[in-house]
Amino acid sequence: VFANAHHPHVPTNTGPGHATLSTGAYMRVHGILNNEFYDPALGRMGYCTEDRSARIVGLPDVSGLMGMSPRALQTSTLGDWLKVADRQSKVCAVAQKDRGSILMGGKKADRAFWFDNPTTGFVSSDYYPGKYPDWAGKIVGREVLRDSIDKGWYKAFPESYYSRSREDVNEFETGNFLPDFPHTLARTHPRLPEGSKEVV
Incomplete structure (x- = not known):
């Protein structure tokens, strides 16, 4: 355990920070330049975990919510390495915010959960395989x-x-x-x- 460890990178925003910690790589390798950055595929500014091909799951009404996934992450994470090392590994990432959960879980995670601010309930993305678990829908942050x-x-x-x-x-x-x-x-x-x- 290191009492005073540092990752010298800029900017020190959460998206690139989570990606640096989970991949052990810097932005030029993992591709998460900031929480929001210009996305050439979209031709505009995009959010670091935005994915128009994905859909939010875990709420009765997801209309108007932006889909999320680790699409922009360009290298593997610790969670991905665990899945490669042992196919029976289970990788679940849980965080308050989408970028913390998604970028720490990686591309091969079984599931990433984060809190939906208005409802304080857990949500996820249909990017992850399998049915959204019933137990997750019963956790409400404001009560917990x-x-x-x-x-x-x-x-x-x-x-x-x-x-x-x-x-x-x-x-x-x-x-x-x-x-x-x-x-x-x-x-x-x-x-x-x-x-x-x-x-x-």
């Missing part, structure tokens, strides 16, 4: 995570454990949420009544 959301998100360790980390607040941290710990509904959404389900 309800206890954690209500309690808030606090640092897991004492401050001394973070000596190699940057300060908790930096000027480059932007967005809708406060960048420093703890992350609680009361801090991030002070107008919401305690126990509100509105933001989940």
Whole structure:
């Protein structure tokens, strides 16, 4: 185990980062240049896991949702190597976002799951073989995570454990949420009544 490992690549966005970690290759080899990049096959900007030949599965109504797959990934991943080494291997990737799941699972994964933001339910793609499993349709993120959301998100360790980390607040941290710990509904959404389900 490495305590301080680095992959020196730019840009440090999630799509190319996931692909670099799962393939052990840099962007010029794995082909995921950014979360969004110009796709010559489409003749326009495209999303890193976009695939018009694929269809989202796991929701009653998928109209208007962009199909997803590892089509743009140009080399094999750890999951692919496992499938080649042993055909009985099972490779399933689960992540909050599509690109995390799809790019980490690879081209030969049995299934990739990610959360659909509006419903917080698991979804997948018909790119992957077999029927979408019934059990996956019963997992709803807002219910699974309800206890954690209500309690808030606090640092897991004492401050001394973070000596190699940057300060908790930096000027480059932007967005809708406060960048420093703890992350609680009361801090991030002070107008919401305690126990509100509105933001989940």
